Amino acid sequence: MNPVLSSPLLAIVRGFSAGYAALFAFGFFFPFLFMAMSLVPMGIIERVGTSRNASTLTALIVIATVLTVTYTLLESIRSQVLDRMGTVIDQRLTRICFDAFNRDKGSVGGGTAAQALSDLQTTRRFLGGPSLSALIDAFWSPIFVVAMFVISAPFGFLILGLLGLSAAMSVATHYAVTGSLKAAQRCDGEANEFALAVSRNSETLRAMGMLPWLTDRWYQMHRDGLGWRHAAQTRAARIGLVPRxxxxxxxxxVYGLGGFLFLEGQIHISVLFVILMLMMRAQGPLQYLINNWSQIQSFVLAARRLDVLLRAVEGAPRHLQLPMPTGPLVVTRLVGGPQGLEKPVIQDVSFVLHPGRIMGIVGPSGAGKSCLTRLLVGIWKARRGTIVFGEQDLSHWGQDDLGRFVGYVPQDVEFLPGTVAENISRFDPNASSETILAAVEEAAIHDIIRGLPNGYSTRLGMGGHILSGGQRQRLALARAVYGAPKLVVLDEPNSNLDAGAEQMLGRTLRSLRDKGTAVIVVSHRVSLLGFCDDILVLNEGAVQALGTREQIFNRLPRFRGETAAAPPPILDLTHNKGYGT
Structure with missing residues (x-):
């Protein structure tokens, strides 16, 4: 277990402390350059206005031009450096965060993947954007105050009062909008997740006429977010009214106060132009921060959420790379279920599955079959009990290492944007044509590949080729057997298959058994159980029967003679009273 840093994000940013310190010191020279630029109008009025010398005017214009070009170039360099640093920070964070919130949904601190990505973008924009430049400039604003006191004490007190008022308004804005911005971000995240869920199922929802109702539901969530954001902006606008x-x-x-001081002979009239430029420059950064305080507050909230995510990454154990599993799958008194559910779904399940054997798991709907498969492949962590695979507890494996030896077909099959070959090969960058073809041969899906418009290069996912339910399941089977895994778990792999495709599935199961692969099949169809060596009957999360296929069929006589039926009958266990232990 690695030590958990108090602020991992700060630790990453600290690696750029030299760069930020240089930019901070760099900002020290901007006020002096600006003050030098502001002296040019005074020189024109005092010198050129009295001497009417064209050479003096030309010299002052050249000086002003050089100062302006230098100031602009320095600002451009600072912006480019900040942007580059923000990009590098993003490069260091992006892979960690993307991996973390897809690996462990609980690590995002109760948020969503969309929220985590948004937080990452918000952090990058702040650390490499104009808001940070404004903070640096605001720090050096007192230089202008000192200059104003040197020119005239009354103007020094004036700018001091205006800056103090701006700072007070910034603090007041922070406390006024924090709660509303948190609520707005929460509502926006919920609305975005709801919109994504609707988009993924839009065809089904449209067919059932649900879109008008769902649109109203989404708009209500979206409107709530707008309402909270409007409330925050309204409060910020009211607080910033006086400074504006x-x-x-x-x-x-300035002209009024300067006029009185001029009449009293304390300043020259040309000083007013210098004072006005210095006042505008001194207040500019603070005024920018006030007007864009919601962005700064969003960064603070985003950074806190990213810290929660990064702490989970820092605190995660580092697993040794274990050898290929060769022993049986031993499940002992397993208890578990979805995160956040108080009562576990799986209750005290135990069994042993040896290599080269196929176990069928049956039970009524809601018995916990899919929950059990998720525990067996490491998607969910067991609350109690052990799962030993190849003489190593499942918790000792790293997910990436374990995944190379496990094949899994869930009930709901989806493919990522990419080609058929990429999806079959699990997007392995080192995949060879031989390994992909071997998986296709094992899953017996040559007929599907031949029927696709571009064969293995056919695009899947959003905007790609649309597969039928049976085609998705068979392609998912090829993905599951890619790389010759030692354990294959199939959750209702034949729910969308016809009799011919189910026979091809049976052929795949026999081939896996002959190669020494341990296979678990969840199915309601009795015909598929004919390929199983062992059968586990699950009900309400507990084992009600476990034994060889012959033993279970003898205890449940209604299965006899049905395994060869066509089309395969559906196994109805909800009214069976013959389940014993």
């Missing part, structure tokens, strides 16, 4: 009024009227304030 002062900013819009500062020209009148």
């Amino acid at each position: 009024m002062l900013q819009n009227g500062q020209m009148i304030i």
Whole structure:
């Protein structure tokens, strides 16, 4: 177990401390360059206005041009450096975060994958964007205050008061909008997840006329988010009203105060132009922060959520790379179920499955069959009990290492955007044509490949070729047997197959058995149980019967003679009273 850092995100950013420190020091020179630029109008008024010398005017214009070009180039360099640093930070975080919230849904701190990606983008934009530049400039704003005091004490107190008011408004805005922004982000995340769920099932929902109701439901969630965001913006606008009024009227304030000081002989009239430029530059960064405070607050909230995610990554154990499993699958007093469910679905399940044997798992709907398969392949963690695979407890395996020796076909099959070959090979960058063809041969799906428009290069996923339910299951079977796994778990692999395709599935099962693969099949169809060596009867999460196929068939006489029926009958266990232990 690795030590968990108090703020992993801060630790990553600390690696760029030299760069940020350089940018921070770099910002020290911007006020002096700007003040030098602001002296040019005063020189034009005082020197050119009295001497009417064209050479002096030309020299001042050249000086102003050089200062302006230098200032602009330095700002551009700073923006490019910040953008580059933000990109590098994103490169360091993206892979970690993407892997973490897809590996363990509980690690995202109760949020969603979409929220985690949004948080990552928000963090990158802040650490490499104009908001950070404004914070640096705001830190050096007191230089302008000192300059104002040097020019004239009354103007120094004026700018000091305006900056203090802006800072107070920033703090007030922070406390006023925090709660509303949190609620807005929560509503936006829920609305986005709901929209994605509808999009994934749009054809079915459209066929049943559900889209108008679902649109109303989504809009209500979306409107709630807009309402909270509007509330935050309204509060921020009200708090910032006074600073904006002062900013819009500062020209009148400066000219009015300057006029009195000029009449009293304390300043020259040309100083007013310098003071006005310095005041605008001094207040600019703070005013930017006030107007964009919601972005800063969003960054703070996003950084906290990313820290939760990164702490889970830092605290995760590092597994040794274990050798290929060669022994049986031994399940002992297994208890488990979905995360967050108080009562476990699987209750005290035990069995042994040796290599080269096929176990069928049957039971009524809701008995926990799919939950058991998720526990067996490591998707969910067991609450109690052990699952030993190849003389190693399942918890000792790294998920990536274990996955190379496990094949899994879930009830709901989906494919990622990519070609048929890529999906079959599990997107393995080192996949060879031989290993892909071997999986296709094992799953006996040559007929499906031949019928596709571009064969192995046919695109699947969003915007790609649409497969039937049976085709999806058979392609998923090829993906499951890719790489010659030692354990294959099939959850209702024949629910969409016709009699011919089911015979091909049976051929695959026999081939896997002959090669020494341990196979688990969940099915309601009695005909598929004819290929099984052992049968486990599950009901309400507990084992009600376990034995060889002959033993279970003898205890349940109604199965006799049905295994060869065509079409395969559906096994109805809900009313059977003959399940014993």
